[in-house]
Amino acid sequence: MQLRLGASSLAADHVSGLSSRRAAPLMCCFLGHASGSSSQWQAVKLRSRRPWPRAGAGSRIVARAGGYKVAILGAAGGIGQPLSLLIKMSPLVSALHLYDIVDVEGVTADLGHCNTPAKVVGFTGQEDLAGCLAGADVVVIPAGVPRKPGMTRDDLFSINAGIVKELVEAVADHAPGSLIHIISNPVNSTVPIAAELLKQKGVYDPRKLFGVTTLDVVRANTFVAEKKNLPLADVDVPVVGGHAGATILPLLSKARPKTSFTDEEVEELTARIQNAGTEVVEAKAGGGSATLSMAYAAARFIEASLRGLDGDGDVYECSYVPSQAAVPELPFFASRVKLGRDGVEEVVAAELRGLTHFEARALEALKPQLKASIDKGVAYAQQQPAVAMA
Numbered sequence: 001m002q003l004r005l006g007a008s009s010l011a012a013d014h015v016s017g018l019s020s021r022r023a024a025p026l027m028c029c030f031l032g033h034a035s036g037s038s039s040q041w042q043a044v045k046l047r048s049r050r051p052w053p054r055a056g057a058g059s060r061i062v063a064r065a066g067g068y069k070v071a072i073l074g075a076a077g078g079i080g081q082p083l084s085l086l087i088k089m090s091p092l093v094s095a096l097h098l099y100d101i102v103d104v105e106g107v108t109a110d111l112g113h114c115n116t117p118a119k120v121v122g123f124t125g126q127e128d129l130a131g132c133l134a135g136a137d138v139v140v141i142p143a144g145v146p147r148k149p150g151m152t153r154d155d156l157f158s159i160n161a162g163i164v165k166e167l168v169e170a171v172a173d174h175a176p177g178s179l180i181h182i183i184s185n186p187v188n189s190t191v192p193i194a195a196e197l198l199k200q201k202g203v204y205d206p207r208k209l210f211g212v213t214t215l216d217v218v219r220a221n222t223f224v225a226e227k228k229n230l231p232l233a234d235v236d237v238p239v240v241g242g243h244a245g246a247t248i249l250p251l252l253s254k255a256r257p258k259t260s261f262t263d264e265e266v267e268e269l270t271a272r273i274q275n276a277g278t279e280v281v282e283a284k285a286g287g288g289s290a291t292l293s294m295a296y297a298a299a300r301f302i303e304a305s306l307r308g309l310d311g312d313g314d315v316y317e318c319s320y321v322p323s324q325a326a327v328p329e330l331p332f333f334a335s336r337v338k339l340g341r342d343g344v345e346e347v348v349a350a351e352l353r354g355l356t357h358f359e360a361r362a363l364e365a366l367k368p369q370l371k372a373s374i375d376k377g378v379a380y381a382q383q384q385p386a387v388a389m390a
């Protein structure tokens with residue numbers, strides 16, 4: 001049995017690429033044998049036939065094995081637990097710090113028994129945040145309440161804004177140079193909240209703040225591959241805009257490989273990608289929102305970020321980032337970005353050129369909704385000092 005995880009190999013398309021011995025991107029991967037004793041990370045060189053570089057495609061093997069510290073805040077939750085497991089398996093991670101307000105001790109003990117190198121340490125309670133965050137290279141925040149049927153992501157604002165505030169302020173104090181990955185919804189507002197709070201603390205670096213929208217890309221790739229009967233390994237659909245309903249804009253015209261869609265297919269696929277989170281919320285019938293696919297997507301994004309930090313010169317992912325390069329009137333927007341040693345090296349704004357009529361219309365339509373969510377987050381953060389003093 002062969003189990004592969006880590007770096008680009010977290011993507012299922014790469015698994016199929018390896019198992020079928022077809023050409024696939026250069027990657028590092030984990031080869032864990034069922035016999036157990038000889039598990040090891042190995043670099044596997046495979047040739048890319050993908051025209052677009054992305055998180056899974058690198059021009060050279062990542063040389064550094066281990067060494068990064070990742071902190072997960074909300075690690076005992078539905079996303080936090082499987083995400084912690086996936087990151088425990090990463091060859092790039094030497095320290096995995098888990099923080100939650102409940103249950104973190106059990107998760108830490110459990111994960112600590114996995115014979116992979118990352119050392120797992122658990123932390124709980126606000127007084128433990130400093131120790132959890134000290135020296136972290138990447139801080140991931142999946143803390144917060146998830147949706148139940150009938151709720152929008154914006155309905156989570158009142159609770160999750162406060163949780164994100166508390167945690168981002170701690171990151172500003174104890175890990176000011178780290179990359180911050182925000183998963184907690186509504187991402188369209190929680191990322192602007194984080195930006196404002198980091199500014200207030202004097203440690204804001206827009207290259208290092210990310211809203212995790214990778215799940216939208218993962219879903220788009222899966223649905224397009226299913227619909228057009230394409231091998232998953234070949235499919236790459238950029239998803240731009242934001243992370244809620246109509247603000248999620250898959251650019252099917254930019255999908256790789258170049259694929260033709262009927263108008264009906266475009267409408268159907270776009271609607272499914274936009275509502276995929278709700279599909280899971282309804283299927284779980286009150287049991288929460290996407291956790292396993294989200295953990296998978298977040299792990300892919302963390303690995304991509306670590307590979308960027310590690311100096312791999314060819315790492316691309318879509319993420320909701322502070323940048324007006326793509327749409328000048330929106331200070332936050334999800335775009336394909338190039339990840340490097342200091343976070344975002346480039347926003348690939350060119351991808352918004354040459355859109356179809358459908359995409360251009362959808363882009364115009366999402367702008368007011370996304371702007372309102374951004375403004376709501378900024379206003380919340382700006383009110384905080386006044387609220388604190390009252």
Ligand SMILES: NC(=O)c1ccc[n+]([C@@H]2O[C@H](COP(=O)([O-])OP(=O)(O)OC[C@H]3O[C@@H](n4cnc5c(N)ncnc54)[C@H](O)[C@@H]3O)[C@@H](O)[C@H]2O)c1
Pocket residue numbers: 073074075076077078079080099100101102142143144145146147156160163166167182183184185186187212213214215216243288289290291294
């Ligand atoms: N970005 C995305 O694509 C995406 C996808 C799915 C879910 N989400 C969001 O992720 C968040 C978490 O979802 P989940 O299913 O894991 O929820 P969950 O309720 O299962 O887990 C949340 C965890 O956060 C912890 N927590 C709460 N307050 C905390 C605090 N102040 N400090 C530290 N930990 C705290 C809880 O104890 C819990 O363990 C939700 O806001 C959800 O909407 C985002």
